[in-house]
Amino acid sequence: MSDPILRAAHISKHYTIGERRAIVLNDISMQLEAGEFAVISGASGSGKTTLLTVLSGLDKPSNGRVWLDTQDITDFDENRLAPLRNRLIGFVFQAFHLVPSLTSMENIMFPAELNRDPDATEKASQLLHRVGLWEQRHNRPEQLSGGEKQRVAICRALINNPQLVFADEPTGNLDSENSREVVELLLELQQEFNTTLLLATHSSEISDRADRVLSLHDGRLVDNGYRQ
Amino acid sequence: MMIHYRFLLEELRYGGKQVITFVICVALSIATLTALNSFRRDVHGSLIDEARELQGGDIIIHAHQPISDKLQLAVDSLAQQNYLKQQKTFEFYTVVLSEIKDSSLLSSIKAVESAYPFFGTITLTSGLQLGEALEPGTVVVAQEVLDRLDRAIGDRLIIGDVAFTIADVVAFESMRPVSFLSFGPRIFISMTDLDQLGLLGRGSRVEHELLLQLSEPGDAEDITKILSASAVPRVERVETAASARSRVRTFFDNLLFFLSCISILTLMLSGIGMQGSLSAILYQKQKVIAVTKAFGASNRFLLTQYLIMVSFMGAFGSLIGIGLGYTIKRLFPLLLGDLVPQGVGYAFHPADTLEGIVLGILVVTVFTLLPLHRLGTVKPVMIFRHETGAAKRQAAPIITGIICSLFLSLLVIRQIDDVKIGIFFVLGLVLLIATVSLTASACLWLLKRAPLPTLALRQAAKSLYRPGNASRSIIVTLTSAISVLLVIFLLKLNLFATFIESYPENAPNLFCIDIQQDQKDLFQAVVGEEVLLFPVIRARLLSINDQPIDPVQERERKTDNLGREFNLTYRENLLDDEIIIGGNSLFEGTERLPPGVVALSVLDSIAEIGEIELDDRMRFNIQGVEIEAQVTSIRSRTESRLYPFFYFVFEPATLEAAPQTFFSAIHLPRELIPDMITAIVAQLPNVSTINVADVADRFGQLMKRLSVVITFFASFSIMAGCLILISTIFATRLDRIRETVYYKVLGADSNFVLLVLTCEHAMLALFSSIMAVIFAEVAAWLICTTVFNIVYQPHWYVAGLTVVCSIVLVIMIGLTSSFGIIQQRPAVYLRQQNGT
């Protein structure tokens, strides 16, 4: 079998607030195989976001190590992480986090432009057509609805054809209709682009569709295994 | 009124840096205004309000020749009717010698009667009255005379041909409140000794004064009118003490005017700072305000709370400002030194404190009304739409705007004490802001569409066009701040370039005046080498093109006035430093002039003042003889320096026969000048000498002093300017942090992030500083040419330096304000973003 695309060994994360030390992640080990769709489930405040940021290199674990595509990124500085964030992984956030000064088109193109991809415009146009937002290509984030924003965010995460996409409660800010659409889109695109998807959610509806569900509880991760 | 204490406390706490900025801005403006106004009141109190003390009488009659019989009769008859008492004084500069004629000193001699003065005080070190100490054959001198000639009380001095015993020393003279405006220290002599000096008859420039004390001081205006009717027009000046111009008053009027302008600029900058920081506070709180409103808080509730907050900050700032103003005033002796008139104190009066409080209230109101007004426009809907940037600006409510500008105009007019200039000031400001903000919008629009070569540049340009568009207000703020500072600097440079020119090495440095016709050979012999002697004929200008010169109006001029006595000369050639700028030669076409009209060459500077053109007719009175002249050429000087020049040059034939004296300019090694003066005066007691090197030195020192004063006051503007720079950039920091975090999440490395930040700030600064340079150059040019009447030099290198410095400074502040995020993992920052 090929190497796992993501591996974490004994990671923990704690925050110190004043005298108190809150342990959010406690000795977590896990790995993801290429192409799979895994869900991290857990109640609000259970540490899902924290775990995703640590796994993706947006944050450092207090202890333990993280490998992305066989590289140990735990102690990488920001400049070494930059190309990984640009090409190897993609992010979709609950709060969208689109660049407010850019239009949808420009937001989607941005990672490709950073990567000096000559086909950036073409790829972005295709994606915009694909998600049905061609008409809104010149709208800035403030001129888009929540569902539209999240679709733009998904395109942006995928434009450099990453091997791994992190999605942190991508439907958390959306109504049920839009949620369904966004999940459908994510899954379809995951198939089309053949990427690995790690999605955090507290919704069982989404977990039901995952290849594999990891549940986070009291800072520990329980692997519920693959679904048959 | 409902005060919600917890709400207020929270607001103040979270306002953080912006609250501090606001308070400092208030403090800076109040400090400069109160310190300066307090000083101004003191100076006015001792110079202007105590005019009689300064002038020595209720009415002063002034002439450069003996008072005419007609006027003297008029005075005598009023004296006989007990309307007034009179006394005469004579004042002139001359070089006095020590008894053995080994050292000399240019001094200001004043011959007085025993009752001198009617008003004002002269304190002698012995404690005696001047009249008691000053017996015939003695002099009372300033301490400087003893120091410079190395003499003591009891020693003897030689004035003219006569030796005097030094009887006493003057400690204070209210008629002479500052020493820096005169060329030599004071020596009093008794009126009875004047005749034997032998100085008066021989062309010495003596000021004759008649001081009048009225039995009814209220009659001053009427008596002045009566006496003026008997005075020789243009020659004899009859003035009340209150209206008499003196060099001291003119000097302080100008100095205070300039400082007031600077204090107004500080006020403007601080105002912008206040407005900016308050806007930033409200901007940070926008969501909170929206939420508060959504939960039912009325506009009035919020307005009340923020009003109280602003008043609190304003009061605090004003208090600090008053304290600071007090401190500044204490520093004045250090700062101004002998520029401060004797008798002016450094106390900070209750009135000053009161003014500080009133100004504080006014200033805070003027500059916070608009941001507070905008509070009402925040809509609860903002919680639902994640709008970034400032609330959509509604056209500033007209009434609020009008009230603000009205208050502001009043403040400015009061401060500069000149309605016209005050209105120009405010209009200029409005024009500046309007133009800058329009141009800024246009440029941002262009920039957005410009095809930029790299992603970083494009990104920087786009971030300037962020929703909410804070860039425009940053540009307006930066431009105003930079242009104000540059204007002050350019004015200073130009004033100094005009007034302190380094004195050229080989230029003449000893001027000798009043050499008589029969003394020419003796003078040559004393000096020991062939020297040029310029003839000098004293005359008055009567009319230009039959338009009579009005002496009263002329005295109002800030430049040279046409009513004064002029020195005419005659020669056939141009001097080395002259060129002809109007006409072809000095006296072109003389032969075509009608009989009785003579040719005249005029210097461009006086031509400008009198609006004199080629072929204009000018009528002069040369000691009783009138001549009519036609302008045949206009000359200009190629170097503006302390060198003798003549406004009016005639043909030799015209003036050769007129009563004249000679003037000579000599160059000597500096250290030989004092001995040469001693030698000349010992042989030719009536000749006045001016040690130009010495005068230039004194002038240079005065200018340095002034420079320190101006820089000191300007430094408050600079502080306010820097504060604005920092606070505006910090205020929009959140937007930049957000974008930086997003770039990083999407895979940008630190080079890219730094590049975008640098480009963004560079664009802001480049644009603002270029606009500022244009504005500052125009404004400084206007002020120099209209207010100060001096030649303007743009000093482009300073402008260039300003642009470079602003860019560097803005980039530095911009980078430091967002540096933390570059080296850290973005998770923490990401969590803080509400998202878009």
Ligand SMILES: Nc1ncnc2c1ncn2[C@@H]1O[C@H](COP(=O)(O)OP(=O)(O)O)[C@@H](O)[C@H]1O
């Ligand atoms: N920067 C931080 N400092 C202190 N505590 C934090 C910080 N970030 C997150 N936490 C805490 O960590 C816990 C997990 O948060 P989070 O990962 O956001 O949970 P979830 O995404 O599952 O809702 C929460 O209790 C939260 O309060």
Ligand SMILES: [Mg+2]
């Ligand atoms: Mg979360």
